[in-house]
Amino acid sequence: MGILENLTPQWIESQYELWKQDPQQLSEEWRAFFTGFELAEGGAASAAAPVGGDEALKQSGVQSLIYRYRDIGHLLACTDPLSPCQIEHPLLSLSAFGLEPADLDKTFVTRRFMRRSATLKEILQVLRSTYCGSVGVEFMYLQDPDERQWLIDRMEPGGNRGFFTPEQRLLLLKKLKEAALFERELHKRFPGQTRFSLEGGDILIPMLDAAVTKAASLGVTDVVFGMPHRGRLNVLCNIFGMPYENMFAEFADNAEYGVVGEGDVKYHKGFSVDLPVDAGGTVHLTLTSNPSHLEAIDPVVQGKCRARQDRIGEEGEVRVLPLLIHGDAAFSGQGVVAETLNLSQLAGYRTGGTLHIVLNNQIGFTTSAADARSSHYATDVAKMVQAPVFHVYGDDAEAVVHVTELAVAYRDRYRKDVVVEVICYRRHGHNEGDEPYFTQPLMYQQIKLRPQLHSLYEMELLGEGVPEEELKSIENEVVQRLAQAGERQAAPVESAFLARWSGMKPGVAKVAVPTAVAAATLLELSEQLARIPEGFQPHPKVAAVLQKRRDAVIKGGPLDWGNVETLAYASLLSTGVSIRLSGQDVRRGTFSHRHSTLFDQQTGETYLPLCSVLDKGARFCAFDSMLAEFSVLGFEYGYSLEAPDALTIWEAQYGDFVNGAQVIIDQFLVSGEAKWERSSGLVLMLPHGYEGQGAEHSSARIERFLELAAAGNIQVVYPTTPAQLFHVLRRQMLQPFRKPLVLFTPKSLLRHPDCVSRLEELSSGTFREVIAEPAVGESVRQVILCSGKIYYDLLGRIRKDQLQGHALLRIEQLHPLPVEQLRDELQRYPAGARFTWVQEEPRNMGAWRFIHEPLCELLGTVPRYVGRPDAAAPASGSHRLDRVEQERIVDEALKI
Numbered sequence: 019m020g021i022l023e024n025l026t027p028q029w030i031e032s033q034y035e036l037w038k039q040d041p042q043q044l045s046e047e048w049r050a051f052f053t054g055f056e057l058a059e060g061g062a063a064s065a066a067a068p069v070g071g072d073e074a075l076k077q078s079g080v081q082s083l084i085y086r087y088r089d090i091g092h093l094l095a096c097t098d099p100l101s102p103c104q105i106e107h108p109l110l111s112l113s114a115f116g117l118e119p120a121d122l123d124k125t126f127v128t129r130r131f132m133r134r135s136a137t138l139k140e141i142l143q144v145l146r147s148t149y150c151g152s153v154g155v156e157f158m159y160l161q162d163p164d165e166r167q168w169l170i171d172r173m174e175p176g177g178n179r180g181f182f183t184p185e186q187r188l189l190l191l192k193k194l195k196e197a198a199l200f201e202r203e204l205h206k207r208f209p210g211q212t213r214f215s216l217e218g219g220d221i222l223i224p225m226l227d228a229a230v231t232k233a234a235s236l237g238v239t240d241v242v243f244g245m246p247h248r249g250r251l252n253v254l255c256n257i258f259g260m261p262y263e264n265m266f267a268e269f270a271d272n273a274e275y276g277v278v279g280e281g282d283v284k285y286h287k288g289f290s291v292d293l294p295v296d297a298g299g300t301v302h303l304t305l306t307s308n309p310s311h312l313e314a315i316d317p318v319v320q321g322k323c324r325a326r327q328d329r330i331g332e333e334g335e336v337r338v339l340p341l342l343i344h345g346d347a348a349f350s351g352q353g354v355v356a357e358t359l360n361l362s363q364l365a366g367y368r369t370g371g372t373l374h375i376v377l378n379n380q381i382g383f384t385t386s387a388a389d390a391r392s393s394h395y396a397t398d399v400a401k402m403v404q405a406p407v408f409h410v411y412g413d414d415a416e417a418v419v420h421v422t423e424l425a426v427a428y429r430d431r432y433r434k435d436v437v438v439e440v441i442c443y444r445r446h447g448h449n450e451g452d453e454p455y456f457t458q459p460l461m462y463q464q465i466k467l468r469p470q471l472h473s474l475y476e477m478e479l480l481g482e483g484v485p486e487e488e489l490k491s492i493e494n495e496v497v498q499r500l501a502q503a504g505e506r507q508a509a510p511v512e513s514a515f516l517a518r519w520s521g522m523k524p525g526v527a528k529v530a531v532p533t534a535v536a537a538a539t540l541l542e543l544s545e546q547l548a549r550i551p552e553g554f555q556p557h558p559k560v561a562a563v564l565q566k567r568r569d570a571v572i573k574g575g576p577l578d579w580g581n582v583e584t585l586a587y588a589s590l591l592s593t594g595v596s597i598r599l600s601g602q603d604v605r606r607g608t609f610s611h612r613h614s615t616l617f618d619q620q621t622g623e624t625y626l627p628l629c630s631v632l633d634k635g636a637r638f639c640a641f642d643s644m645l646a647e648f649s650v651l652g653f654e655y656g657y658s659l660e661a662p663d664a665l666t667i668w669e670a671q672y673g674d675f676v677n678g679a680q681v682i683i684d685q686f687l688v689s690g691e692a693k694w695e696r697s698s699g700l701v702l703m704l705p706h707g708y709e710g711q712g713a714e715h716s717s718a719r720i721e722r723f724l725e726l727a728a729a730g731n732i733q734v735v736y737p738t739t740p741a742q743l744f745h746v747l748r749r750q751m752l753q754p755f756r757k758p759l760v761l762f763t764p765k766s767l768l769r770h771p772d773c774v775s776r777l778e779e780l781s782s783g784t785f786r787e788v789i790a791e792p793a794v795g796e797s798v799r800q801v802i803l804c805s806g807k808i809y810y811d812l813l814g815r816i817r818k819d820q821l822q823g824h825a826l827l828r829i830e831q832l833h834p835l836p837v838e839q840l841r842d843e844l845q846r847y848p849a850g851a852r853f854t855w856v857q858e859e860p861r862n863m864g865a866w867r868f869i870h871e872p873l874c875e876l877l878g879t880v881p882r883y884v885g886r887p888d889a890a891a892p893a894s895g896s897h898r899l900d901r902v903e904q905e906r907i908v909d910e911a912l913k914i
Contacts, residue, residue, distance in 0.1 A: 079115035080126045089158040091149025097411045097441045147177030152417035154409040180420030193224035194472035195496045196256045203500045208269045216249035217445035219377045220471045228419045232426040234295040238339045243305045244319035245343035246312040247285040262503030282693040307694035309685040312348040316358040317649040321656025323369040335370025343375045346396035347382025357649035359403045366641025371429040374437040379444035384457040405435040412442030533748040535589045537781040543588040544571035547627045556616040576774035580611035582740035586747040594634030600641040601669035611768045614640045647678030658700040673704035673718025688726040699756035706762040707807040708858040710900035717892035724868040727833040734833040736762040736806040741775035745785035787836035789828040790843040799823035800852045853881040856911045860889035884911040
């Protein structure tokens, strides 16, 4: 209800008479209002204000007051340890509701609030305790009334305070001691070393302990954490149970055990463990490795969780919980947070709700909140998905634990994201060598004088009669464990991650991978793919495409790109390999070549032909993603980490759009194995080719991937025929290792009459990393080396003009570069032949600068370069100029 100051008693009386005649004539709010008065007649409610006159307005004002405290009471919540509490707000004053101090002792009907009538003083006491104490709650924007009432029913009866047994309070103190004394020990043993201390946010440790315990009691068996560097070491030891001695060894820089590749700093690394829980059994905890790009981990965690949930099945969302820990500056400042929130309820990406913990230390490195965000709260972005937000005073340990347990229960009940923001502080600078007084002198003067939370809580327990000896014994136990750990030798810790990857070999095994599929099998698959369920009405053009594909297979060819791509998927699905395909417009395909999902033209229902060939528990999923690259690619990367036995593919709408996800590529895809020993078999399909469509629709930036490629960390492939695509997709799953595959795919070649394959090319052979063709004519005068679409431009001109003496050699795999195969093929040509590298891309882009040195070594001479000159943009914005440039490249290349 709104404020009723302008309503007259006569009008209210008339509404009351209407209600008595027929309640349905009035709104739900007014029906409830008058019902309350009827119930209030006699008994304990006999003193309630009668209907009519000023008292009726006061009664309605009380209802408005209750609503508004629920709505904006958080503005008066006392949640900041470093600031005085605000005690009044004009929108929450009594006068705002037509009430005055003289009304405090009057009794009012409260409907569901407090389950009875109460004096205004009692009503205010409950409201202030619930919404204006150590906890402020934002939830009245939730559009589902059931969600609102569920929260109200769990907050208001106890004033938003939890009940803690003596044993629970001692455990809470123990976790606070573990957090604080661990940091003290690190500082003492390794002074000056960067550790990104948790001090000031110590409550995170008992908070996470409570979250895991509560989640486990609700059926969660798997919690996947994502968090930045602050507090990570503390979480590893005091939540995940990493032995203290292992952490000390990391600081001493003598923890070489188990390290492969370049490694990474200790506060970026992940960990996993099976943790025993009080109810019996274990809950599996995973801390995902994360670089200093703080929120980049968010979608990766979601992808990992979705893969685990898919593997579990119907109970997946119940059993797997994503838990993300954020800093305040990053949560409000980094766009991937909003992207990840937007994924939370989408069919292809939902994970049944995430528990977000925002550890608000009120500063980002050296930047104050006033310079870091325009929103009131750091958490305001979460409202976009109607996630309830709890703001809680970081130095009220019991309030934090209570709210955390409530948030976990909400997630379990509604399968939605929920946010707990802990308002705390950072006791030291950004790192332990940083001086915070340079930039925040007033803040740090307060922090310097503030006792640590474990001391505050210990004093609270002492004041309530807990024996001092009992409290001291808790600290002594923690101190002793830390001291003993310093005397022990660090030992390797098994990682549960490896179980899913036990069949995969490290590195790049140079073994032949048979990828051919029997012609009879392909014929059978094509028949199944062409069948349309009875009564289903696809678009006539799409139905014709399916039949054309079937007919082409029956005839042995020609098979175009879309047909062969589908056959590659079908051949894997029919042998039990699951496939997940996602990206913008992937179901149809940006260039209308795929049609993995058919739409009934009358009902809008969908049908996936590839689901008709599933066998051995395989799944095929194709999801059109939201319009984002960063979060979606991060999600698919995370999914691929957990699903080595599934083909996970992300396709960019246009190849160059991948630059919107450069953080995921740089920090995870190409370096994750070297830094964290985490392999991925993710496939990136990036449409690439110069068709005169301008700078933003031509280049998938081959040069950037080659710049990042080293020692076989990724596979970079630019196939020129459908058969090559068929074999490389199958190779990706049949080879005994998993490496990311960057696959440059065509646009105009999707329907090019020469870019086709025969059935026998699929039923025999394998992926050819180099394809060499003999020269037209009797002798080879020039060997043209190239990769990708330019081959067809060169071939077309040779055929058209009947040119003699040119041999074309295609390099289909750019990394790892097939040096031995290249050497073997190049030795077949006469010594006097001229060698030319031809590419569509500008000289400072494409493969030239990465293939130049290897070619010089192989040839013993410098090959000629033909392509576009150095440029700042990948391609011309003029279609006419692009055609001129393309013709010039072909002309120049074929001059001998």
